[in-house]
Amino acid sequence: MGNAVEVSNVSMRFNMSKDKVDSIKEYMIRLVKRQLFFEEFWALKEVSFSVEKGDVFGIVGLNGSGKSTLLKTISGILKPTEGRVYTEGVISPMIELGAGFDTDLTARENVFLNGSVLGFSRAQMKEKFDEIVEFAELQEFVDVAVKNFSSGMVARLAFSIATVIKPDILIVDEILAVGDFLFQQKCEQRIQELMSGGTTVLIVSHSIEQIERLCHRVLWLEHGRMRMLGDTQEVCGLYKQATRDG
Amino acid sequence: MKKQLQTFLKYRFLLENLISRDLKVKYRRSVLGLCWSILNPLLMMLIITAVFSTIFRFEVENFSIYYLTGWLIFNFVSESTTAALQSIVNSATLIKKVYIPKYIFPLEKILFSFVNMFFSMIAVAIMIAVACLMGNMQLSWTMLLFPVPMLYALVFCIGFGMLIAAINVFFRDMGHLYSVCVTAWMYLTPIIYPMEALDRAQWVLPIIKCNPLYYYVTYFRDVVMYNTVPGPADNLICIGFSLAFLLLGGWVFKRTQDRFILHI
Ligand SMILES: Nc1ncnc2c1ncn2[C@@H]1O[C@H](COP(=O)(O)OP(=O)(O)O)[C@@H](O)[C@H]1O
Ligand SMILES: [Mg+2]
Numbered sequence: 001m002g003n004a005v006e007v008s009n010v011s012m013r014f015n016m017s018k019d020k021v022d023s024i025k026e027y028m029i030r031l032v033k034r035q036l037f038f039e040e041f042w043a044l045k046e047v048s049f050s051v052e053k054g055d056v057f058g059i060v061g062l063n064g065s066g067k068s069t070l071l072k073t074i075s076g077i078l079k080p081t082e083g084r085v086y087t088e089g090v091i092s093p094m095i096e097l098g099a100g101f102d103t104d105l106t107a108r109e110n111v112f113l114n115g116s117v118l119g120f121s122r123a124q125m126k127e128k129f130d131e132i133v134e135f136a137e138l139q140e141f142v143d144v145a146v147k148n149f150s151s152g153m154v155a156r157l158a159f160s161i162a163t164v165i166k167p168d169i170l171i172v173d174e175i176l177a178v179g180d181f182l183f184q185q186k187c188e189q190r191i192q193e194l195m196s197g198g199t200t201v202l203i204v205s206h207s208i209e210q211i212e213r214l215c216h217r218v219l220w221l222e223h224g225r226m227r228m229l230g231d232t233q234e235v236c237g238l239y240k241q242a243t244r245d246g
Numbered sequence: 247m248k249k250q251l252q253t254f255l256k257y258r259f260l261l262e263n264l265i266s267r268d269l270k271v272k273y274r275r276s277v278l279g280l281c282w283s284i285l286n287p288l289l290m291m292l293i294i295t296a297v298f299s300t301i302f303r304f305e306v307e308n309f310s311i312y313y314l315t316g317w318l319i320f321n322f323v324s325e326s327t328t329a330a331l332q333s334i335v336n337s338a339t340l341i342k343k344v345y346i347p348k349y350i351f352p353l354e355k356i357l358f359s360f361v362n363m364f365f366s367m368i369a370v371a372i373m374i375a376v377a378c379l380m381g382n383m384q385l386s387w388t389m390l391l392f393p394v395p396m397l398y399a400l401v402f403c404i405g406f407g408m409l410i411a412a413i414n415v416f417f418r419d420m421g422h423l424y425s426v427c428v429t430a431w432m433y434l435t436p437i438i439y440p441m442e443a444l445d446r447a448q449w450v451l452p453i454i455k456c457n458p459l460y461y462y463v464t465y466f467r468d469v470v471m472y473n474t475v476p477g478p479a480d481n482l483i484c485i486g487f488s489l490a491f492l493l494l495g496g497w498v499f500k501r502t503q504d505r506f507i508l509h510i
């Protein structure tokens with residue numbers, strides 16, 4: 001089997017200025033003061049790995065270690081400063097649930113809007129509409145504006161839309177922590193279904209138990225660099241040890 | 247090229263959805279809804295006609311239609327580009343969370359205004375019908391050419407909208423500056439005044455001749471009001487402006503789009 005994701009030598013640089021220069025006046029002042037050259041900050045540095053098709057890959061690391069940045073470069077949201085990312089197939093990125101929602105619109109309208117944000121067609125959304133609503137358990141709320149939803153309901157709807165059409169690559173960034181326990185279980189089940197259907201999954205989670213339960217291989221990021229890459233048991237064991245001691 | 251076309255087709259449904267979302271938001275909770283796109287210009291026309299045909303006394307045949315036609319094109323350009331200007335910055339949450347071809351955002355705003363212009367075109371049609379009934383104007387087949395100048399203006403707006411949307415990401419001053427520019431632009435377009443009114447101010451003419459809107463508005467009036475078909479030269483000027491801005495805007499946008507996310 002080939003690789004679904006190949007990350008080779010990816011580095012991501014951000015300009016760390018205290019505040020962004022976005023007006024001409026500020027630009028001029030800084031130009032005169034020669035402060036335009038910000039402090040450079042590498043959120044990712046020389047990260048390389050690949051994920052086989054159908055594999056479930058976990059990424060662990062402390063806050064600010066670059067996990068979200070890495071997922072964003074893989075989804076194509078961020079373009080890496082150096083290096084290359086290669087992906088094959090349709091990606092469904094769940095960086096933040098409900099990012100494409102317009103809260104003034106109803107759930108029904110948002111299903112179509114969000115579906116199109118993810119690049120699905122009208123026919124696909126029509127066909128899957130009932131399934132989406134049913135999985136999200138929002139049958140009675142389809143014509144209610146999303147701004148009246150609880151955050152759990154929003155998350156359910158968004159997760160349901162993002163996973164109803166089997167993506168080739170599913171990217172999950174710390175979103176399984178929302179919603180109640182029952183829904184979390186349902187989500188995990190859905191992810192496992194997708195996995196057995198051949199979808200490649202990349203997961204970032206606060207819950208190391210979840211990573212251990214779902215993933216085959218794990219990458220440990222530290223300050224944007226690869227600390228370790230390997231079997232779940234091995235990496236998670238050392239990671240737990242390190243975070244307990246630290 | 248082929249790949250870009252495929253991506254565009256893939257996101258066509260998104261474009262439709264965003265446009266219909268904007269329509270819903272614009273007309274929600276208004277009783278007359280879309281009718282406002284027709285009523286609004288008519289009411290404006292009444293005021294302008296009252297003011298300018300009594301106080302300033304421009305000698306223009308069918309002044310209300312003269313105004314309305316100029317207003318239609320100008321309003322499309324100013325409304326669409328003003329919305330496009332903010333489109334990238336306003337879509338920050340989406341751009342940071344999902345991959346979407348970024349030109350979708352300015353393009354959507356331009357197309358949304360374009361749809362609105364077609365609704366407002368009904369107001370022009372009504373006034374022309376009235377003028378024909380009263381014998382002030384004559385129906386002509388050239389009127390059917392009205393979409394041509396609109397399409398020229400559309401292409402211009404897409405390019406210009408992408409250009410200023412990209413600039414606005416890096417310099418937010420653009421937003422403040424632009425509303426002033428639009429006012430100046432309005433006075434440099436013959437919407438209310440006839441070109442003859444400029445006889446006393448010859449120095450403005452070269453400036454107006456650099457204004458693409460002058461050509462689009464003139465073209466529009468030629469086919470809708472004066473039953474004439476602009477010749478190849480006029481068409482070439484219009485196409486030239488439109489394509490030049492499309493290429494410039496597209497080029498600047500493409501060059502800068504990967505850095506948008508770092509500034510929004
Ligand atoms: N757009 C940005 N501009 C500047 N710095 C950023 C930006 N996005 C992320 N960072 C920085 O990059 C580092 C990694 O962030 P992130 O990938 O969100 O970490 P994690 O998801 O592992 O908690 C953080 O220090 C964060 O401040
Ligand atoms: Mg994160």
